[in-house]
Each structure stands twice: as C-alpha cells, then as structure tokens.
Amino acid sequence: MQHIHAMTSSPRELSPGLVVQGIASSMSLKDFKLIAFDMDSTLINIECVDEIADAVGMKAEVAAITEAAMRGEIADYKESLRRRVALLRGVTVADLEQVYVERLRLNAGAEELVRACKAAGLKVLLVSGGFTFFTDRLRDRLGIDFTRSNMLEIASGANCGELTGRLVDQPWGDICDGEEKRRMLLQTCADLGISPKQAIAMGDGANDLPMMSETGLSVAYHAKPRVREQAMVAINAGGLDRLLEVVRPG
Numbered sequence: 001m002q003h004i005h006a007m008t009s010s011p012r013e014l015s016p017g018l019v020v021q022g023i024a025s026s027m028s029l030k031d032f033k034l035i036a037f038d039m040d041s042t043l044i045n046i047e048c049v050d051e052i053a054d055a056v057g058m059k060a061e062v063a064a065i066t067e068a069a070m071r072g073e074i075a076d077y078k079e080s081l082r083r084r085v086a087l088l089r090g091v092t093v094a095d096l097e098q099v100y101v102e103r104l105r106l107n108a109g110a111e112e113l114v115r116a117c118k119a120a121g122l123k124v125l126l127v128s129g130g131f132t133f134f135t136d137r138l139r140d141r142l143g144i145d146f147t148r149s150n151m152l153e154i155a156s157g158a159n160c161g162e163l164t165g166r167l168v169d170q171p172w173g174d175i176c177d178g179e180e181k182r183r184m185l186l187q188t189c190a191d192l193g194i195s196p197k198q199a200i201a202m203g204d205g206a207n208d209l210p211m212m213s214e215t216g217l218s219v220a221y222h223a224k225p226r227v228r229e230q231a232m233v234a235i236n237a238g239g240l241d242r243l244l245e246v247v248r249p250g
Contacts (some may be wrong), residue, residue: 017237109239
C-alpha cells in the first residue's frame with residue numbers, strides 16, 4: 001500500500017510521544033471543517049466487541065480476531081466481524097449496558113478535543129466498526145453531529161433481550177468496515193459542501209486507513225505500527241488533545 005500522503009519531510013518528534021511528517025509547520029483548527037473519529041481504542045478506551053464477549057466467556061477468542069483485524073492481518077474485515085458477533089449470541093441488553101457503565105471510558109483528552117473542534121466550528125463524525133448501542137450514547141454525551149456504525153440484532157419472543165449473533169442490515173449495507181468509513185466521510189464532506197482536504201481523520205487500526213487516506217490531516221492515536229507509519233500525526237503517548245499541540249485551537 002502506498003503512503004497515505006505525499007510526504008514532504010521525514011518523521012520528526014515534536015515532543016515525546018508526538019510525531020509528525022509531511023505537514024505544514026503552522027496549522028489551525030480553523031483550517032478544517034470536519035473531524036472524524038474512530039471509536040474503539042481511539043475515542044474510547046476499549047474494544048467494545050471484546051468486552052461484550054467477556055459476558056459469555058469468549059473474550060480471548062474474540063480479542064484474538066479483533067487484534068488480527070486491527071493489525072491488517074485479516075483481509076476480509078466484514079467476515080472477521082461476523083465471526084466475532086456470532087460468538088456474542090445470548091449476550092443480553094443488560095450486559096451491553098454493564099459494559100457501557102462499568103468498562104467504557106472516554107480516552108484522555110477526548111472531551112477537550114471535541115470541545116475545541118466544536119468551538120472552532122468543526123462538525124464531528126463518529127465512524128465505527130463497533131455498535132450503535134455505544135455510538136448513540138457517545139453521540140448524545142459529546143454532542144457528535146454524525147455517526148455510522150453497526151447494529152446488533154436483538155431477539156424477540158422467548159429470547160427477548162438477547163443478542164442473536166447477527167447484525168441488522170441497514171440502508172447502506174450490513175457492516176461498517178474500512179471502505180464504509182471512507183464512503184461515509186466522503187459523503188459527509190459532500191453534504192457539508194467541503195473538500196475532504198478540509199477534514200481530519202483519527203484512528204488506530206487498519207480499517208481506519210481508507211478514510212485517513214482522503215483527508216487533509218490524518219492522525220494515528222496509540223495506533224498499530226502500519227497506521228503510525230502512514231499517518232501525518234502520530235500520538236504515541238498522552239491524550240487525544242495532544243493534537244492541539246500540532247493544530248492550534250485558535
């Protein structure tokens with residue numbers, strides 16, 4: 001795969017744990033109109049599918065698939081997600097709520113960065129290979145403008161309130177993978193009447209690379225090596241708001 005951006009300089013460490021390459025020395029949030037976040041392990045501290053699996057004693061099996069997918073070692077992300085969701089059969093809505101309340105935390109600096117972006121006039125997009133159960137709650141909590149994620153099917157009848165191990169088809173398809181993240185970012189830019197180069201994309205895994213390749217600024221957050229290598233900014237230590245050391249809020 002080619003590098004995401006034509007690099008005009010070799011990587012340099014601005015300060016410990018913050019690496020930049022191929023970007024202007026002076027940038028402002030006001031240069032941008034949209035910021036797109038991945039959810040799991042980027043905006044939040046967990047991989048939701050792994051923590052849900054813990055409720056049925058399948059965390060190790062599911063986490064192994066997740067890790068391979070995020071490293072880019074599984075070519076078919078959709079199939080990897082279907083395999084993981086199938087293992088969640090029997091998990092209850094109460095289990096999902098418990099994950100949200102007890103395990104899910106915003107990563108350091110998330111609220112500060114979203115607040116700064118909104119103050120500068122940026123719209124906020126959350127695009128995730130995770131689930132609407134969590135993205136809807138984060139949307140409401142942070143005032144996020146747009147979301148795209150996957151919907152878990154919940155049984156009715158005798159097994160009411162339990163996951164079936166399947167995903168619900170949505171108008172745009174059944175699974176939000178890397179290509180759908182890219183498509184959603186481009187569609188959102190078109191709807192806003194802006195160029196993708198006026199957007200920022202932040203992620204940590206291989207399925208974030210397609211959307212990151214389209215934007216004017218790509219940011220890797222505590223990311224897999226392949227993502228760090230290709231991003232214009234790599235935050236390897238500290239919180240999400242370290243982006244404000246590169247892109248001034250004013």
